[in-house]
Amino acid sequence: MSETTNGRLGLPETGPPRFESLDAVRGGLSKVGYLADESISGVVYLADRLSKPVLVEGPAGTGKTQLAKSVAELTGARLIRLQCYEGLDESKALYEWNYRKQLLRIQAGEHGKGETEGPSWHELEEDIFSEEFLLTRPLLEAIRATEPVVLLVDEVDRVELETEALLLEILSEYQVSIPELGTVRASQLPMVFLTSNNTRELSEALKRRCLYLHIDYPDLEREREIVRAKVPGISEELADQVARIVRSLRTLELRKAPSVSETLDWARTLVLLGVQTIDAAEAKDTLHILLKYQADIERATKELLSASSN
C-alpha cells in the first residue's frame, strides 16, 4: 500500500514496512524497555505505513523523547537528534556553507595563479559550491544517510514560528533544496518524531503534515508495569503502592504534577532505602523527589499524608 502511495506523490520508494502488525510494534517496544499503550503503538505503526512524521505532545517527563530512542533501538536505526532552541536557524538545522574553507580556496586559487592562467571565476564558483564545502546539519544528514535512521526533532515548540517553515519541506517531501546545489532527496525514508511541550501552538502547516500523538500520564496499570520494568528489585506490592500514590497526587491541583521519570526516581529511592511498604512518615520524607515546588509539597502533605480526610 505505502509503496504505491509514495509513487503517486513522487516520494522516494520506501523499503519494506518496518513492522508486520500492530502487535509487532507493541511487543518490540516492550522488548527494548518501552511500555507502549494502544495509542502509542498504533500511531507508530501508522507512521511507518503512511510514511508520515509523528508529532508527539504531552506533559514533560512522560517519555516523548524516549519513544523516538526506543523506536530507533527497535528498528536498529541510527538516531539523529536535532535539539531545538530559540534562535535556531537554517545554518544550524539544515546545512551551512563552510565560509572559511571557501575563502581559503579562493585565496589558494589566487596564489597558485602566478603569471599563468588560474581557474576561471566560473570554475571557481562551481568548485566552492560543491559538496566538499557543505557542512551538513542534522536535517540534511538524516536525508542523506544511506542506512536507516530515526530523526528526532526535540522540543520543536521552542523555535520561532518562522523557523518552523524550515521543517516543512523535509517533513512532507523528504527532501532539502539547496539553491546552489539542487535538491537532495532521501535515499531511504527516515522515521521522524517531533516532540513538543506545548509552550505554544504549532502552526497549522506543520500539524497538517504530521500524525498527532498525545502522550498523557499513564494509567495506573501501565505506570505500575513501567515501575516494575524499570526499577530492578522492586516488589510487586511496593510498585503498586507507588503507582497508586502518584495517581492520587496527580488528582490534586499541583503546579507541577509528578512525571513518570520522577515516579521512577522515587521508586528507586524507596528500594535503596529498603522500604517494604510506604507509610505516611516515609512518604513525607521522600516527597521532595516527586514534587519540585515547596507549595506543592505542603499541599500534598496536607491532603494526603496528614490527619484524616473525612
Place this chain on the structure above:
Amino acid sequence: MLDLLSGFVTELRRSGLPVSLTEHLDAAEAVQHIPLEDREGLKYALAATLVKSSSHWRAFETAFEVFFAVRPGGGAGEEGDELGEGEGDTESEGAPGDEGRLPGQGRSWKGGGGGEGMTPEELAELLFKSLMSADAAMMNVVARNAVDRYAGMEPGRPVGGTYYLYRTLRNLDLDAVLERLMQQAQAGAAGGALTDLEERLAADEYKARIDKFRRAVETEIRRRLVEDRGAEALARSVRKPLPEDIDVMHATRDELAMLHRVLQPLSRKLAVRLARKRRHGRKGPLDFRATMRRSLSTGGVPVEPRFRHPRPAKPEIFVIADISGSVASFARFTLHLVYAISSQFSKVRSFVFVDGIDEVTRFFEGVVDPAEAVARINTEADVIWVDGHSDYGHAFTEFERRWGDQVTSRSSVMILGDARNNYHASQSWVLEDLQARARRVYWLNPEPRDYWGSGDSIVGEYAAHCDDVVECRTLRQLEKFVGNLA
C-alpha cells in the same frame, strides 16, 4: 466506511475542529491499515490523523462515540448471554425472598427491556460487587440494566441524553455506594483500621472505578440514542463547544472547571509568545562593534551583520473589574490571565468593585499561583458600599478620588464589566478624565454585542470615553485582547 468517515469529518468541522482536506485523506488511508474489528485502533488512527491539539480531544471523543457507537449485533449478542448468566446467578441466590415482590415493582418501570428479573436491591448489589472487583464486563452489564430500569428513555425526543444520565445515576445513588465501598475497605484491612494514607488511596481508587462506571452508563445511553435517531441527528444535540469558545458568563460548573484547566497552559503560551515578540519583534539598530568583531573570523569581510536588541518600554496596567454576581467568573479569568503574564508589564495594579471599590494588588504579591489570589479576592476584598448591587458611577468616582492621580501617560486602563448600572448615575466624566491622562482606556464587555445598551446597560455612555470597547465572551477573545495589549 468512506461515507461514514465523511460524515464524521463534517461533524468535527461543525464542532469547530480545523480538519483540512489532506487530513481527511490521511484518515481515509490510515483506516485501511487498521483491522476493521479493532474499534480502539480505529479511534487512535482517526485521532492521530484528524485531531491535532489535545484541547480538541473531548469534542473528538464525543463525536466518535456517536458515529462509531458499538452497534447492536454480533458483539451485543455475546454480552447478552453474559447478562443472562449474571441474572441467573443472582436469582438463584436470592430467589425465594425476592420473588414475591418482583412483579409488582416490575410493572411500574417503563421500558424495562433486558432488566426484568432484577430488583433494585439486586442491581445495587451487583453494582457494588462489580466495583469491588473492578470487573469491567460486569460493570457494563450493570450499566445496561440500570439504563433499562431508570433512564425512562422516550424514543424520538431530540435530546442529548444528559437528563437520562442524571436520572439513572440519581437512582443508583453512587455516593452511597462509595461510602459502602469505603466501609468494606475499612473492614477488610489487615491490621484493623486503615491508616489515613491507605484510606485516601482506597478512596481515590474507588472513585476512579465509579467514574469508569459512569462512563459505561453514558456510553450505553448514547448507544441507544444513536439506535433511535441516527448518528448525525444525535451529534447535533451532543455537540459541545471547544474550551476556548465557551461563553464564560453562561458556563456550567463543569465547563468552568474545564476553563480553569485550559487557562494555565493558555497563559503560559501567551507569556512565552509575548516574551518572544518583545525580543524579536523589531530589529534594533546595527551594532557596529559586534559586526566588526564577527567579521574577523571571515577575514574581515562582514558577512553577518549584528543588530542591537531593542528594549521597548513595558506598559503599566490598571485593571478595574466588576465582580458582582453576573460577571464575577469573567473578572476572575481576566485577572488570572493578566497576572500570569504580569512579567510583560512594568506594573500591574488591580481594583475590584461592586458598588464600593477596593485595591487587590496586595493579594497577588508574592503569590506563585494567581488562582489562589483570585480566590482570596472573593472573600476578603471590601467592595460593598450600600446594597451590593453594581454601581459603576460610585465605584469610578471613588477610584478617581483615591487613586486617580496615579494614572499617568504610561498607564493603560482596562475596565471589565457589563455596564449594567442598575439605573444609577453613570458619572462618565471620570472616564473622560482618565482617558485624557492615561495612555489607553479599554473596556471589556462579557456580554454579546447585541445586548449592549439594552435594559440598564449603559456601555454606550462610557464607550464615548474609551479608546476601544471589546466584546470578550470567550477565552479565545480574551487571549487575543490581552495578547495585543502587551
